[in-house]
Amino acid sequence: AQSVSQHNHHVILSEAASLELGCNYSYGGTVNLFWYVQYPGQHLQLLLKYFSGDPLVKGIKGFEAEFIKSKFSFNLRKPSVQWSDTAEYFCAVNVPGSARQLTFGSGTQLTVLP
């Protein structure tokens, strides 16, 4: 079965700092990869996704993620964070052709200081 690791549990940054959140997965075959975000008081929502093709994918609000197959990683990045990026970020995987559920990591709480 697949699993997802997010090693940073809580990240604190000042506005305009660059962000990189780590995500590693364990599964030997092809996976679909996702980042979901939960802003304070809001529902989980999709930030970006990767299925195939260009390993650098862009999502909403200036976020991007890079899939590195050899490292089983799908790190989330943003060059300059804003206070409004304060949220919890979850990496998730789905195995194509299998049951359709998402397997989530434990999440990273990002706090951006104004």
Added chain:
Amino acid sequence: DTGVSQDPRHKITKRGQNVTFRCDPISEHNRLYWYRQTLGQGPEFLTYFQNEAQLEKSRLLSDRFSAERPKGSFSTLEIQRTEQGDSAMYLCASSRPGLSLGEQFFGPGTRLTVL
């Protein structure tokens, strides 16, 4: 889209009682998922429906848990003889053909506290 709705938003119950939660997916979404999230963890998959058929159940879903989606629209999740370990946020999500697999729309969740 009016969004996925869940009811109730909060439930406090005593150990041993039965509880039932409801999820109303986005209207044209035929796929429905239940997840459980405990403090400091990401959501964990419980079960999946396509229309009214329950196609997948996690081993997390013990025999005290049952989920239904009788008409392929709303779904209910019942927990019988609740235990303190059942305290968690129960999330519902929905999806539809045409959306990429894994792209799911989540509801606000039902927070269960078992005393």
